[in-house]
Structures are given as structure tokens and as C-alpha cells.
Amino acid sequence: MNKTHIIFLILLISTSSIHTVYAAQLDATIAKDSQEFVPSFQFMRVVTINHDGDSELYRLMGNNVKISFDIDKTNAPSLISQINSDLKEKSFAKITDISGTYSAIVSVQEKSIGIEYKITLNPTIQNHYVGDSDTLDSQWRGFAIKEKIPVNTIYGEYDINSPSSALAVSSMNVLDYLSGSDALAILETPLIDANGISEFPLSKWESMFDPTAKMSETVNFGFSGNVITNYSMGICTVYLGLCEDKRVYQEFSIDGEKYSIRLMESQDDATIIIEGYVNESQIGKVEIFTIQDSAPIIVKESDMQVITMYGMAGIGVGAAAVFFVISDRKIKRTSSVQTGIDPIHLESVPISSSAGGYQTNRGTSQLKQ
Template sequence: MYKMFVMILVLVMVSSSVNHVYAAQLDAAIAKDSQEFTPTYQFTRIITINHDGDSELEQLIENDKIFFDINKDNTAIVSQINSEIRQKSFAKVTDVTGTYSAIISVQEKSIGIEYRIILKPTIQNHFVGDFDTLDSQWRGFSIDDAIPVDTIHGVYDINSPASALALSNVKALEYLSGTGAMEVLQTPLIDAAGISQFPLHRWESMFDPTAKMSETADFGFSGTVITNYSMGICTVYLGLCEDKEMYLEFTIDGEDYSIRSIESQDDATIVIEGYVSESKLGQVEIFAIQDAPMIDPENDMQAVTLYGMAGLGVAATVAFFVVSDRKAKRTSSEQTGIDPANLQSVPISSSAGGYRTNRGTSQLKN
């Protein structure tokens, strides 16, 4: 039983502390009575193409780094995000800024491409009717079509992984065309749908008084309590992290290749000023903001989880001390080894010219 408690506690601590690179990561701070706010979406993906070494693809492709800013003049992305979220949300995106990066690394038997896109849309109309009801459906979206952006490299589709190869490794992209690799290289990068598909009642939430600190004024908070909502936490009791992965094998002119796309599960943190709880208007999920906390003990899973883990820790501690105490008593009160009754004293020296003292050693009796 003691070992079982220790194993569970170790698993909880390890799984809770592992850092992950998230496919889509959302960070948002929404102040009370705000007219607009600017969340940050980060999209990350790593694609690896493996080969046996000295392949034709290795000869065609070169290391490359692509970086550029996404400015407010790129209205196409604004209309595409609005087209997606207006089907489910009252919120509206007025402009988008951000950055794009793709790094191509050629190794001995592999080619890696790492993508990172950061989008910062300005969102308005996020309150519904009054400032006590906050729309939540803006939090996740996905775009399947091309997203053309004007850059220093010309018009660039930031939604297609193949764009990184099309810019400076055209021959390598042509070599891969028509193979299974293109299925991975054409899977859209802008996909945060999992954030809106994960129901709000399964998010972790906690009231936090740190909004009263002067540093939070940068977020427009007025000095009241804030509520933290988060998803994507990986633990034994909430569920372990599951990576999103695609894997395909293909052959070109007798050369064998494999391509793998990896991105971790979605992650999000939404900080809202006030005491907030999740609710619904019909089938639409919303955040309800109150002046005082609304706590339902029967449905407060956070409290159940916290008390449950605390109880588990206490039980493990008690078990540890009980076992240790029993071992200590056994060591101090029980005789182990040879019974002294079976021993007899023997002088240290009996050789000629030697001398004897009252000191001696012991041996078993015959």
C-alpha cells in the first residue's frame, strides 16, 4: 500500500511539471467593461522527413530561415477569422498583427522544419447585452483555406507548411510533389478549433486577488479580483497529454522516406476581471461575471480534486511514518545474530614469550 501511494504521488508531480510545445496556445486577459482586447494565439508544428542517408532529397534541399512580421495591412486574415467565428460568436476581429517563422534544418539522415506563427487579433463586441455576460465562442477557430500575406518575400501563404519549401527550396518541393508527403505539407497550420471544442465546464478555474497589484494595470484591470481559466493541463487525474501526430511512408525512385508531423495538444489561459463562472445561453457557452463568487459545492470539481489530492498526500505520509516506526521498533527491541550463551572467551595471545591480559575475544563453544 505504501509503495502504491508513493508511485501515485510521483506520477502526479511528474506529469504536472512536464512542459510541452503546444499546437495552438491561447493567452488572453479581459478587463472589466473593456471595449476591446487583444489575445495571443501561437501555432507551433514540427515536421521531420527521414531518409537512409545520401538521398536525392538531401542533395536538393538547403538550410533556410524565414522570418517576417504580419502587419495590420493584411486584411485577408481578418476577414477569414471573422468568417469562421461569426458562425458561433457575437465577437468581431478588427485587425490582426503577428509574426511568422519557419526554420529548415538539414541533418545527416533527416530534414526538420519547425513552424511558429503568432497572431494577435484585436477583438470587439465580446460582451453580450451587458458587461456581465462575456462571449466565449471566439476562443477557438480554424482556417482551411490559404491565408495570403504581403511580406518582404512577396505574397506568402502562412497557412500552408509547403510555403517554407516553395520560397527557397522549389526543386525539393517539386521532388516531393505527388507523394504522400504532400498530405502532411498541405495540412493547415492555423487550427485552434480544439480550444473551443473543449467545453468550459471542464476547464480549470480559480479566483485570484493579484489583480489588486499595480503591475496588472498593464492589462487594464481596475484592481478587483480576477478569475483564471485554463485548459491543456496534463495530470494523472485530468488526463495525460496526447500529441497530435501524422506519419506516412513513401518512396521516390527506389528511395525510401518517412514524414512525421508532431504538435502537442491545445493549451489556453483566459484571465477575466471579476468573479466568473461558465454558463450557457441556449447552446452557446458564455462567461457569467458577478460581484461575488457563485460556488456550487456539489459541482465544484476543483475543490474535489484539491481535497482528494490533499487526502492522498496525508494518507501517504501516515503510511510512511507507520512503516518507519515499525522498522525502528523491530531494530531496537529484537535480538538478531548469535546467542551470547553459545560463545566463550579466548585470550588474545598464547604464543611463547607472550603475555596475557584480561582482554580477549570470543568464539563458539565446542
């Protein structure tokens, strides 16, 4: 019985989300009849170059370096137009302003060089409703930029879309040394890429109605006192699949010295909170959210969470029933079937037959001689 409970609890725990670091992470909140909203996009990556500890790369590398600065439309004038250029191919929405931050940490170890990137972009989005406030465009949720994104910084003009920019600031000699090698392709893979979020169909996202917004305190967050709908992707469960990191690995050599480079990102993650009862639909090839005042009837083939939970509970109850049936049979068998020494091998012996005693009708048994 205890083992059954333990297995059941493990299965339940396994269905919870497991989050670490994401390649692209989106968080957005959209109030009813809003004229604009400001989502947050985060782009994260880790690049590691390994060497044997006594290499030319290690000798060229300097000390640990942290690069950080703010981003807005004054020091990154082309960023808004670059994102809008990608969105116009699939979305009605338009970006009118932007802010954000950039950081890159270069860590020099005895046998490796690690670079951790984190970019946060907060675009102001308008034209997100299609026709009326009951139809909300969703294709703004993902975009990618393949070109250079120049930002005016204290380090000079800095391309935030290229991982190699961090090495150009920390050690230009290292970047020159790696040029022409297979490592450069990884160091030039663009960082701004959230297409995985828009390409993952809304019908496969997890959605849930939440009455929290009806509380008066939520007015401070822009809600008008209606139900909100929470859409989430990137949830890792036993029925949707476990989280899988994105990895790129490449071995290379320069002047006979062997190296390896690894790029690592976790899978994309997103949460979109919309005021009202929301369901997903399509206009042509454009995915949209439809908003209603009353709860719609939603049936998703992929929405197996409740079924899975009740199925697990049923398995637990069934296992418990089997356990009790087996235990009951063991008890009955124990009480009705003689076990131990066969009575034909025993003989009775009177009690207290010794001198000074007295005999009674009670007796005991012993093995026959």
C-alpha cells in the first residue's frame, strides 16, 4: 500500500512544470479594450569554448568581463523598424516604442571560456485588435531578426544580435584567432529569435480561466473586474513531454590545437494573460484570440491534464482495492488452514505428574518418541 501511494505521488509531481533558462521567454498581460500593451521578451543563451588549458586561445584571453547597457529607440533607432518588418508578414499588430536591457558575462576558466547572454526587450504594441475588441491578433507573440542590430553604447557601436560582439569587446585578439574556424558560425548565430513561440499552434497551448481579476485590488493592474484567461506554452509534463535543451556542439582545431564549442538554450516559454473568457481561432492563416463575456465550451484533443489526473487517481484506487482483496484472502487462509507440525506426530502428556504435584484434566503435547 505504501509503495502504491509513493508511485502515485511521484506521477503527480512529475506533471508539474519544470522551468530553468529559456531561449526565448514571453510574458504579456492584455487588459480589456486596451489601446496598447507592453509585453516582455527575454532571450538567453550560454556559449562555452573548451580547451586543454595550455592553448593559444587561453593565452590570448583576458580577464572576466561583464558588458551591460540599456536599450531604447534613441540608441537603437533601427530596432523598432526591424521587428515591424518581420511582424508585417504575419500580424496586424505594430510596435510604436521599445525599451530593454542587454548583458553579457565572459568568464575565463582554467580549461574553458563561458559567455552568458541575456537580452530583455519591452516593445509597446498597438493595433492588436482585429476589427473589434472581441478579436485579438496573436501573431505578435513571436518574431526573429537575422540582420545586425546596432546599438550606440559606451563600448561604441555594438551589435546585440551577434554573440561574437562580447568577444570583440573583451578580447579582439581572441575573435581574430577564431575567425575562419568552425566556431565562428556558432558565434554568429542571431540571439533575437522568438519564432518558436509563434510557430507553436495556440491549440496546443495550455489555457485556464481565472476569476482572480474580479477582486477590486486588481484594478491597479489595469483589469476592469472581469475574468482573465491564462495561456501558457513550454509546460513540461509526462503527457506533453519533458523539457529538452537546445544544444549545438562543434569540434574544431586551429594550428593543430583542438577545441570544442557548445551552444545551449532551453526550450521556448510563454505566458499570455488576457482579460475575459478567451478561446483561440483562425482568420485564414492568422491565429487569433476570440474574447467573450461568458464562458465558452472548449474541448481540446490535446487537453488531457484532467483526464490524466483522474486516470492516475483511478489507478491508485484500483491498486488499493487489489491490495485489500489479497490481504483479506491471506487472512482467511491463515485462519482456516492448519500450518506447522502434523498432529499425527504428536502425543498427549498430563500436566504436573511429578512428585508433590496434582493432576488435572488439562494436558500438553509432545513429539512421539
